[in-house]
Amino acid sequence: MPDELDPLLLRRFAQSRAPLADARFVAQVEARLPAYSLRDRLLTALLAALQAGLTGVFTGIAAPLRLRNAGIVALAALGFAVWSIVQSSL
Amino acid sequence: MNRAGLAEAAESVIVALAVGGDRDAFCELVARRQSWMRNLLRRLCHDPALADDLAQQVFLKAWRSLPRLRAPAAFGSWLRRLAINTWLGEVRSAPRCAPLPDSDELGDTTAFLLTATEQLDLDRALARLAPDERLCVVLAYHEGLSHGEISAATSLPLGTVKSHVKRGAERLRVLLAAYQVPAQEHAHAG
Numbered sequence: 001m002p003d004e005l006d007p008l009l010l011r012r013f014a015q016s017r018a019p020l021a022d023a024r025f026v027a028q029v030e031a032r033l034p035a036y037s038l039r040d041r042l043l044t045a046l047l048a049a050l051q052a053g054l055t056g057v058f059t060g061i062a063a064p065l066r067l068r069n070a071g072i073v074a075l076a077a078l079g080f081a082v083w084s085i086v087q088s089s090l
Numbered sequence: 091m092n093r094a095g096l097a098e099a100a101e102s103v104i105v106a107l108a109v110g111g112d113r114d115a116f117c118e119l120v121a122r123r124q125s126w127m128r129n130l131l132r133r134l135c136h137d138p139a140l141a142d143d144l145a146q147q148v149f150l151k152a153w154r155s156l157p158r159l160r161a162p163a164a165f166g167s168w169l170r171r172l173a174i175n176t177w178l179g180e181v182r183s184a185p186r187c188a189p190l191p192d193s194d195e196l197g198d199t200t201a202f203l204l205t206a207t208e209q210l211d212l213d214r215a216l217a218r219l220a221p222d223e224r225l226c227v228v229l230a231y232h233e234g235l236s237h238g239e240i241s242a243a244t245s246l247p248l249g250t251v252k253s254h255v256k257r258g259a260e261r262l263r264v265l266l267a268a269y270q271v272p273a274q275e276h277a278h279a280g
Contacts, residue, residue: 013231
């Protein structure tokens with residue numbers, strides 16, 4: 001259900017929404033824009049690559065844990081590892 | 091893409107280019123959004139020059155923060171939030187956006203009435219609301235946001251937003267009526 005608003009105030013606000021076309025404003029903003037250097041771009045790209053890499057690694061680690069019976073599989077793997085160590089030390 | 095091509099491109103395309111550091115694309119975004127941004131800040135500040143100054147600051151912050159924008163489709167709401175935070179920062183650090191005192195409510199009435207327009211009335215009345223109340227009223231009436239959206243944009247609790255919108259609108263109606271009555275009297279006298 002939409003929030004109830006005063007129609008009279010809505011009309012007043014709508015009237016105040018006049019378009020403000022001003023090329024000078026855009027030119028002023030453009031003049032104040034700091035240069036986006038090659039170093040910034042490389043840094044951004046590097047961070048994005050690092051983030052993508054880490055996401056991949058964590059997804060790879062977490063994926064088996066999302067499997068059904070992952071706990072049993074992990075326990076079995078642990079048991080097998082212990083058994084292998086015991087066997088090899090004998 | 092050249093500037094003529096940018097002028098006809100969808101905003102999502104231009105945002106994606108600007109995120110990648112395309113200066114021309116960002117200037118196209120400024121051209122498209124400047125009227126909306128300046129109107130929003132003019133409702134929040136009672137000084138058009140200050141509103142334009144804040145609008146410039148918002149666009150400069152946007153340029154610096156764009157590489158961190160994760161959802162280009164949400165560019166509009168992201169920019170609005172940037173504007174709100176910039177305005178709140180101004181309110182907290184300097185009194186230029188602070189509410190006008192009540193003693194000024196109908197002060198210098200004659201000078202005001204001679205230049206009165208409905209828009210000036212509205213901005214002058216809005217300037218008498220407390221900052222949080224003004225913000226909620228502007229976001230509800232000017233931006234058309236729901237209470238829930240205002241709560242998300244301002245981090246104010248939903249109940250507080252509802253109360254601010256209700257009380258702010260009531261106060262605004264009273265203030266606007268107070269301006270209209272002398273204005274009509276002045277018109278009849280003239």
